[in-house]
Each structure stands twice: as C-alpha cells, then as structure tokens.
Amino acid sequence: MTQDRSVFDALQALAPQRSDQDLTAARAMFDDLMEQEDKVRALPVPRTPRAVHRLRPRTLVASAALVAAGVIVGIALPFNSPQAPLPASFMGARPAAADELKQCGTHPDDSRRNLPESEWAAHPESESLRVGLNSMQVLDHPLLATWRPECTAQPVAVFFDGSNGAGLTVYRDVADPFSTASGLSTVAVRGTDGQVLTPPSGFHFLTWQESGVRWLVEAGGVSTSGLLDLVDALDLDPSGGFSPPEGFSSAQLPVLTDARTPGYVWSVQYGPGGVEEEQPDGGTKEVVLAGYAFVEARTPAMDPVEADLARRPGVQLVRFDGRNASYFPQEQGGAGLRWIEGSTTYRLVVAGADLDQLLQIARGLTPVGDDGTGVSR
Structure with missing residues (x-):
C-alpha cells in the first residue's frame, strides 16, 4: 500500500x-x-x-x-463524516419541548415516516390529501407519509413586505436551531447577545434569549444590520398580538388545533402530458408541458405562504383565487406554487410552465386513487 x-x-x-x-x-x-x-x-x-x-x-x-485524530482541523470532508469539522448549519425551527421527545430527532423532518401502501387504508383521515393530475403519466408510485407537528415550531408572527420581497418569521420558545456554534456571528440584539447565521443565499437566522426563553427569527430581503434594527423595534408580547414593523404587514397564521395529532404528506411525480387551457374565444387547446410535474399536499398547515419570503430566494407573492400564494419562478424541477386551503398546504412544481399555466394547472388538481391517477372515491 x-x-x-x-x-x-x-x-x-x-x-x-x-x-x-x-x-x-x-x-x-x-x-x-x-x-x-x-x-x-x-x-x-x-x-x-x-x-x-x-x-x-x-x-x-x-x-x-x-x-x-485532530491533526488537520481545517479540512471539511465532502461527505457526511461524523469527524468532519463542519460549520454551523440551520437545523430548522423546533419547539423547545422537542428536545425531550425522542421521536422528534434533531430536525423537524426527522419525525417523518413513509407508510407502506398496505397501511394506507388504516389512515382514512389522509384520503382528502390524495390529489393529482389526471392529464399526465405517473413517473413513480405516490408516497404517503406521517409526521409529527409537535416536532415543528409554529411561528408566532409572520411579517412581510411583498413589494420588496422581504419577510420576517418569528418563533418563540424554540430549541437551539444550530448544529454547532462554529461559524456563527455574535451580535447585540434586544439588549443581549444573539447569534446569527447568514448562508450564501443571503438569508438570516437570528436567535437570542429573553427571560430564559429562546426566540428565533428567519429573515429575507434585509441586511444583517437592517434585521437587527427591525427586531430591536419589535414589541414581543408573550401573549401574542404582535404589531408589524413599519413597511410590513402581518400574515394570518394557520390554526393548529392539536400538535399531538399526526400529520400527513401525500406526494406524486408525473411525466410528459398536457393540460387544456382556455382560449379568449371560449375554446380550449392542449398545452404540452416540458415533461415533469410534482404535487404535494400536507396537513396540518404550520406557516402561511408569506413565510416563504424569509427563507427562499426569488419568491413572489401572487393572488390565486382570492388568496395569497407563493410563486417560485425557479423551483427545483421547474416553476413552483404553494398555497393553503383550509388546514392543508399544497405545493405544485411544473417544468416549463409560466405563472398563468401554473395557476391553471393548480385549479385542475382532482382527487386521485392510490396510484396517483383516476378518481377512486
């Protein structure tokens, strides 16, 4: 050797x-x-x-x-080695109580479990999530998973400035959101020391403690100094009723009735196909897409679509049938759309579609069977 x-x-x-x-x-x-x-x-x-x-x-x-062995301390290995000295990463917003729940793990997604199809019938409460696109071919068998809402923190306030693409999502009483202290910046915030992480995407994750309670703010569209000024000016009333900073609006938060009730995620991927698009003369024509679509339905909804401004680049708020929706012109796999109906969050990604086509396709989601096609109920 x-x-x-x-x-x-x-x-x-x-x-x-x-x-x-x-x-x-x-x-x-x-x-x-x-x-x-x-x-x-x-x-x-x-x-x-x-x-x-x-x-x-x-x-x-x-x-x-x-x-x-501690011989080299500055080489970050390009694979998940437990010995690699990795910089801090954002682990997601988890309730402080999640540290005491073994089923929660260290990231909100750790509680997710894919269900074999043989168990689907035992979860009838998930049937309403099974929607899809009958106009396209299924690429892979749909997935149905359970997850635990109690392992994911729900924001206490979401502030947004849609015209400037800026957003602040505020969490109270959360666990430490960072994997390690390496690479974090210490900042002065609200009369104490806080830690902020700014990944290359330009978004910020700021955490600090007041009266023994840890707060977390996800922010996008603002500088670090601008973020600190905004947070310093917030009236963080533990009883709720937070007022938005100047120039921002408050988003309506989804109602979470019981975080201990299991949640569900349904997802299915589609291949080449088409949709019928209405024409000005009242007729229709088939629009052939670029070959890929992804549909996801998740319940319960935990945060409003306006929160996407604080965590994703290039997000635009658009109106979709009387509600706000977040539009991602360059979502992974194509253009994306996220919206909420009742207590369910929907996400649609379509390759090669513009916003108008994306909205039209979203309106065409229909109940499907366990194989992602047809109407079985």
Whole structure:
C-alpha cells in the first residue's frame, strides 16, 4: 500500500505541528480503515444501477483519519463524516419541548415516516390529501407519509413586505436551531447577545434569549444590520398580538388545533402530458408541458405562504383565487406554487410552465386513487 501511504503523508504535510501521539493515532486509524476497505473491495458487487461509486477515494479516508485524530482541523470532508469539522448549519425551527421527545430527532423532518401502501387504508383521515393530475403519466408510485407537528415550531408572527420581497418569521420558545456554534456571528440584539447565521443565499437566522426563553427569527430581503434594527423595534408580547414593523404587514397564521395529532404528506411525480387551457374565444387547446410535474399536499398547515419570503430566494407573492400564494419562478424541477386551503398546504412544481399555466394547472388538481391517477372515491 505504498501509494496509500503517500496520500497519508501528503495530507499530513498540510497539518500544523502536532505531537507524535496525534500522528500515531491518525496513522493507526488510517491503517485500520484501509484494511476494512480492502475487505469490502474484495466482495462481489451486484450489477445494478445502485451499485455505483460504492467506495470512497482513499484520499478521503486519509483525510478522515487525520481530522478524527485532530491533526488537520481545517479540512471539511465532502461527505457526511461524523469527524468532519463542519460549520454551523440551520437545523430548522423546533419547539423547545422537542428536545425531550425522542421521536422528534434533531430536525423537524426527522419525525417523518413513509407508510407502506398496505397501511394506507388504516389512515382514512389522509384520503382528502390524495390529489393529482389526471392529464399526465405517473413517473413513480405516490408516497404517503406521517409526521409529527409537535416536532415543528409554529411561528408566532409572520411579517412581510411583498413589494420588496422581504419577510420576517418569528418563533418563540424554540430549541437551539444550530448544529454547532462554529461559524456563527455574535451580535447585540434586544439588549443581549444573539447569534446569527447568514448562508450564501443571503438569508438570516437570528436567535437570542429573553427571560430564559429562546426566540428565533428567519429573515429575507434585509441586511444583517437592517434585521437587527427591525427586531430591536419589535414589541414581543408573550401573549401574542404582535404589531408589524413599519413597511410590513402581518400574515394570518394557520390554526393548529392539536400538535399531538399526526400529520400527513401525500406526494406524486408525473411525466410528459398536457393540460387544456382556455382560449379568449371560449375554446380550449392542449398545452404540452416540458415533461415533469410534482404535487404535494400536507396537513396540518404550520406557516402561511408569506413565510416563504424569509427563507427562499426569488419568491413572489401572487393572488390565486382570492388568496395569497407563493410563486417560485425557479423551483427545483421547474416553476413552483404553494398555497393553503383550509388546514392543508399544497405545493405544485411544473417544468416549463409560466405563472398563468401554473395557476391553471393548480385549479385542475382532482382527487386521485392510490396510484396517483383516476378518481377512486
């Protein structure tokens, strides 16, 4: 394994001066990892599409050993290694009580569980979510999942300035939203120290504590200094009734009756197809789409669509049949639309569709069967 040793030695040269004990531990770990990899490499590999890139390059293994032993502290490995010194990341808004609930995990999505189709009939309360597009072919079998609303914090206020694409989403009594303190900026906010994280997308996540209660604000469309000025001016009344900052409006929050009642998510992906679009002369014509669509329905709704201004780039608020909807011109997979009806949040993504087509397709969602097609109820 002469070549492997040279990889280790080259990475070691990048490290600052370390004790012989650290280097010995790193090399021992590296040797052990190499022996395990040799055993795995000798195993037969099934010839399936999923058996691609099953082994990591040995350079990464050498990096892992050096990082784990504390020899190199500045290399961030490009895979999910528990030893990698990763900067802070936003873990989502979770209630403070979620830390005591084993089913919640460390991220709101950790409570999600996909249900096998054999169990769907045992969840009749999810049937109203099963909507789709009869005009398109199903790409993959639909998914039905449960999730626990008690593991996701609901905002106490959402402020938005639609004309300038700015938004503030305020949470009270939340768990620490960051994975680590590394890379966070300490700022003065509301007479105390707070921490703020600003990812490359330009959005901000600000947290601080008042009277033993942790607050969290997600913000978009404002600078860090502008955010601090806005938060300093807020009247954070624990009993509610928050007034919006100057230039902002307050969004109506969805009503959550019981966070302990399980929630559901229905989703289905579609392939090439078309929809009928009304013409000025009263007729219709079929509009052939670019080949992909995604439909999701989730209940209960936790935050209004205006909250998307505080967490997604390029979001626009549009009117959709008398309500606000958030429009994503460049959503993953195509243009996207999110809206709320009753206690259900809907999300639609269609490749190649403009806003008018997206709205027309959204109006055409119909109840579908368990396979994502037809009307079975």
